[in-house]
Amino acid sequence: MKYIETENPADAPGRLLAPGETFSFACHPEVSCFNRCCRNLNLFLYPYDIIRLKKRLNIGTAEIIDRHTDLVLRDNMHFPSVLLRMADNAERTCPFLDPGGCTVYPDRPQTCRAFPVEQGLFFKDEYTPPQMLSYFRPPDFCMGRHESAEWTVKSWEADQNAVFYNQMTLEWADILRLFYADPFGGAGPYCEKGKMAFMAAYNMDAFRDFVLKSSFLKRYAIKPRVRLKIKTDDTALLRLGFSWIRLFVFGIKTGDIGIKK
Ligand code: SF4
Ligand code: SF4
Structure with missing residues (x-):
């Protein structure tokens, strides 16, 4: 590609x-x-x-x-x-x-x-x-x-x-294009925020630990169906990662995930 x-x-x-x-x-x-x-x-x-x-x-x-x-x-x-x-x-x-x-x-x-x-x-x-x-x-x-x-x-x-x-790559590409505009304010893609985004796209084992073992689930609202699946399903977790990158890096909310009040 x-x-x-x-x-x-x-x-x-x-x-x-x-x-x-x-x-x-x-x-x-x-x-x-x-x-x-x-x-x-x-x-x-x-x-x-x-x-x-x-x-x-x-x-x-x-x-x-x-x-x-x-x-x-x-x-x-x-x-x-x-x-x-x-x-x-x-x-x-x-x-x-x-x-x-x-x-x-x-x-x-x-x-x-x-x-x-x-x-x-x-x-x-x-x-x-x-x-x-x-x-x-x-x-x-x-x-x-x-x-x-x-x-x-x-x-x-x-x-x-x-x-x-191809479907998964298109979903990823739709996020990747957002990175043409520097979302890190000059800090570079290996800044802390950039590393977190990379983890959510490429390192599912670390992202699963982060979601399930940090305060992630207290801070973010996730649909119960998704919450259940991500424990064992890497593809469901990856799609959550895509939605989280949109929210965390670009402030774009999707239906899958929101910030708890
Ligand atoms: S795709 Fe098949 S035919 Fe083409 S170079 Fe590779 S081995 Fe040879
Ligand atoms: S992953 Fe398999 S098909 Fe692809 S380049 Fe390597 S050996 Fe060839």
Whole structure:
């Protein structure tokens, strides 16, 4: 997923796919390039990716962030982007790659599901929700584009079990765009408030402790249904995190959470 900062999305690299437009592609172990695409990547991870990797790797969210990611700041964005850290070897392979293929395949990140389609978020202006755009953009070495299977963005998304991933990423992107305007008054995204916002998006284990073990529930009103779910459901907790970031960082109230009188 990339952020498209242009007045004309057709200017971005790759073939912009219109709804219903088809592309040819198939990937299987017999292609000569098998696994070549899983190395030397700038692979951005989104909050829902971390939840799914946590489940697959059976380790905590803090450990995933420490062990498998690097945080980078992109131009004009006052929130760190999270990059999957490649292995420290000559080919910079993905840490989840082994000779048989992807070891986290059922819970692979959204970007891997979308491949060879690259998705972009087009921010028309700061008030309009982002629009997801899709570009067919396999690298030159990818032989999969010469296969005969035909897909639309929709059928590919369904085939790759990416529908819910995309939904969660859109929900996150709708918050992320708010960080184009510096909400930290020059203190930087690693100030205390910035760290709290990062926790609520990327570190569900710490956020759960914060919600359940601090005075959070005394200060904030949360719907009973949500309150019950967040004890065990990371996705429900992440959505609460999204609502809380809106309120805590930007003062925007949603139906899920309010400040107690
Ligand atoms: S480069 Fe393309 S065809 Fe080759 S393994 Fe990767 S996705 Fe499949
Ligand atoms: S997570 Fe899996 S599919 Fe994605 S780059 Fe790594 S090995 Fe490849």
